[in-house]
Amino acid sequence: MTDFMNKFLGYTMHRVMVLSLFSLISITAFAQPDGGKLFDSQCKRCHNIGEAKLVGPGLKDVRSRWSSEDNLIAWIQNSAEYLKTGDAYAVGLYEKYNKSAMPAFPTLSKEDVVAILDYVDAENSKAPEVAVAPTGTEGTAKEEDNSLMYVLIAVAVILSILIYSLYSMSSSLITVLKHRDGEDSVDDRSMLDKAEDCLKGMGSWAKENKKIVGLLVTVVVLIGLKFVWDSLLGIGVYTNYQPHQPIKFSHKIHAGEIGIACVYCHTGVTESKQATIPSASTCMNCHKGVKEGAQYGKVEIAKIYASIGFDPEKDAYIENYNQKPYEEMASLYENWLGDGDAYRQVQSFIQKPISWVQIHKLPDHAYFNHAQHYKVGGIECETCHGPVQEMEEVYQYSPLTMGWCINCHRDTKVKFEENPYYDKLHDYLSKRYKEGAQFTVSRIGGLECGKCHY
Amino acid sequence: MKKYISLGLFASAAFIMSSCSKDPQSPGYEFMPDMYRAVGYEGYGPNKNYEDGTNARTPVDGTIPFQTNRDNIMNVFPYPHPNTPEGYEASALMKNPIPFSEAVLAEGKTIYTNFCVHCHGANGQGDGGAGKKQAILIPPAYNSDQLKDLPEGKIFHSITWGKNAMGAHQYQISKVDRWKLVHYVQSLQKAGS
Numbered sequence: 001m002t003d004f005m006n007k008f009l010g011y012t013m014h015r016v017m018v019l020s021l022f023s024l025i026s027i028t029a030f031a032q033p034d035g036g037k038l039f040d041s042q043c044k045r046c047h048n049i050g051e052a053k054l055v056g057p058g059l060k061d062v063r064s065r066w067s068s069e070d071n072l073i074a075w076i077q078n079s080a081e082y083l084k085t086g087d088a089y090a091v092g093l094y095e096k097y098n099k100s101a102m103p104a105f106p107t108l109s110k111e112d113v114v115a116i117l118d119y120v121d122a123e124n125s126k127a128p129e130v131a132v133a134p135t136g137t138e139g140t141a142k143e144e145d146n147s148l149m150y151v152l153i154a155v156a157v158i159l160s161i162l163i164y165s166l167y168s169m170s171s172s173l174i175t176v177l178k179h180r181d182g183e184d185s186v187d188d189r190s191m192l193d194k195a196e197d198c199l200k201g202m203g204s205w206a207k208e209n210k211k212i213v214g215l216l217v218t219v220v221v222l223i224g225l226k227f228v229w230d231s232l233l234g235i236g237v238y239t240n241y242q243p244h245q246p247i248k249f250s251h252k253i254h255a256g257e258i259g260i261a262c263v264y265c266h267t268g269v270t271e272s273k274q275a276t277i278p279s280a281s282t283c284m285n286c287h288k289g290v291k292e293g294a295q296y297g298k299v300e301i302a303k304i305y306a307s308i309g310f311d312p313e314k315d316a317y318i319e320n321y322n323q324k325p326y327e328e329m330a331s332l333y334e335n336w337l338g339d340g341d342a343y344r345q346v347q348s349f350i351q352k353p354i355s356w357v358q359i360h361k362l363p364d365h366a367y368f369n370h371a372q373h374y375k376v377g378g379i380e381c382e383t384c385h386g387p388v389q390e391m392e393e394v395y396q397y398s399p400l401t402m403g404w405c406i407n408c409h410r411d412t413k414v415k416f417e418e419n420p421y422y423d424k425l426h427d428y429l430s431k432r433y434k435e436g437a438q439f440t441v442s443r444i445g446g447l448e449c450g451k452c453h454y
Numbered sequence: 455m456k457k458y459i460s461l462g463l464f465a466s467a468a469f470i471m472s473s474c475s476k477d478p479q480s481p482g483y484e485f486m487p488d489m490y491r492a493v494g495y496e497g498y499g500p501n502k503n504y505e506d507g508t509n510a511r512t513p514v515d516g517t518i519p520f521q522t523n524r525d526n527i528m529n530v531f532p533y534p535h536p537n538t539p540e541g542y543e544a545s546a547l548m549k550n551p552i553p554f555s556e557a558v559l560a561e562g563k564t565i566y567t568n569f570c571v572h573c574h575g576a577n578g579q580g581d582g583g584a585g586k587k588q589a590i591l592i593p594p595a596y597n598s599d600q601l602k603d604l605p606e607g608k609i610f611h612s613i614t615w616g617k618n619a620m621g622a623h624q625y626q627i628s629k630v631d632r633w634k635l636v637h638y639v640q641s642l643q644k645a646g647s
Contacts, residue, residue, distance in 0.1 A: 242478035258583040285621025
């Protein structure tokens with residue numbers, strides 16, 4: 001008996017292991033190389049996805065330009081090695097682009113390269129004008145989020161495997177019982193038959209237990225509705241949006257550890273609707289002297305120099321920088337950095353404005369004025385932007401929804417005292433109401449539709 | 455067995471929860487983009503009509519901005535002294551057009567806290583946070599022998615064009631504010647000596 005139990009247990013364990021391995025494979029099958037991400041990290045610095053030439057040629061229709069895809073893949077993986085084969089097209093490319101070979105990409109597997117090429121083709125057939133336009137400032141290209149669907153599929157697979165293995169366990173147990181009773185029956189049904197029997201069993205169980213099934217269905221529907229409701233509430237709310245910026249500027253170091261005031265760089269906050277992004281000359285107030293950062297070395301600072309045209313060797317701005325030949329300027333920064341990898345990161349900044357990625361985006365139909373809040377209202381930057389001095393990479397702290405605005409306007413007391421902006425209103429109100437009466441923003445019109453929507 | 459089932463359910467629930475967290479690289483979905491995005495060009499946006507591809511423009515050469523506030527009229531006039539050793543010497547003759555008062559001093563202090571304190575330190579001793587990181591950003595103290603007798607015109611010139619490792623601050627601080635700042639810096643020059 002124990003011998004049989006051991007055998008049975010071993011058999012079941014074996015089957016469960018095989019099944020869980022199967023389920024693992026079915027989950028990992030979704031993790032294919034992401035061509036878009038690879039393109040952004042490996043190719044984007046030198047290649048435009050469309051037709052335009054950057055450092056290297058644009059990648060539109062790159063597949064049709066090459067004699068075979070294998071040759072193209074070999075070229076991408078190691079162009080210097082491939083040149084030795086003497087392929088006429090490759091040699092022509094090499095000559096055309098000033099004999100500067102593309103760096104080798106030993107980390108890219110064949111599948112990775114194919115994924116990148118697929119991505120390039122897909123982007124080009126989709127929307128060529130979007131691909132050519134500089135990304136960054138607007139930075140809101142939406143990607144369809146399929147992860148939830150994958151999760152649901154994975155859960156369904158796991159559950160069906162669970163049901164199936166439970167069913168086979170129970171049928172094995174029945175076999176054991178029969179064996180004990182002296183019946184020498186062997187379960188010789190095929191796997192498919194078993195699965196069918198399993199489904200049939202479930203169906204008849206469901207017919208007998210309609211209440212439980214109804215309850216389960218209700219629960220599933222309710223959970224689904226909750227998901228839908230939550231995702232609908234999240235539309236247009238960008239809290240925690242934390243995009244990578246072109247320069248790894250650390251607010252933690254500058255605003256936190258050094259203690260530079262927000263206003264030092266965002267000077268517009270006292271005067272204008274926008275707090276303003278500092279021009280590169282503001283960076284240069286310190287960084288014409290500080291040429292190497294503690295955290296990222298020369299690279300990130302070199303991006304400022306390359307954008308504004310500062311020669312770090314001679315400590316001077318370059319006259320008529322934007323009219324100078326690109327190659328000359330490029331070699332200047334390459335020599336200063338003295339490191340190919342670092343230079344490739346800086347390359348795209350040469351003679352170009354820095355295009356920061358916008359994080360906080362109010363819809364066009366809502367008006368917001370920084371000066372009104374900071375200078376007149378006396379609101380601290382941290383109230384809305386959170387602990388920026390602790391953020392290595394800035395994220396959106398507040399939801400910026402209308403409800404959030406309104407709640408603050410309902411709760412915040414207007415600071416009339418020593419506030420020349422409100423002199424007239426303060427005089428009028430103090431005659432009408434008791435001295436020392438407090439007013440929230442909503443009492444002086446802060447909830448009027450026309451205040452923000454016009 | 456029950457234990458394992460509930461454990462499995464818990465694990466899959468946790469898996470679902472964790473995979474629902476938002477990708478920080480994507481802002482998320484947008485409701486009716488045509489109402490969200492301005493038709494006109496917005497500040498800092500890209501603009502293909504210009505050679506450098508950006509909306510950010512510099513003022514047209516030879517023009518000054520319109521100024522309605524008569525008190526701040528000097529802000530819009532160009533600064534006469536060039537960024538040269540001769541200009542620095544010539545600036546010594548300038549006099550502060552804003553009369554001293556306690557209110558001006560307080561305003562000067564606010565400007566000082568916002569624009570100077572991270573290098574020059576709270577009391578002008580050159581002990582700000584930036585100098586602790588990078589020695590090149592340690593300036594001399596205002597009340598040191600080198601600086602304590604610096605005339606107000608030269609202080610103004612130094613803020614405008616920068617001096618040594620210090621950069622030009624005329625783009626961040628308006629002229630009126632710079633003169634108010636000079637009053638506060640002068641109060642620090644006299645301090646403790």
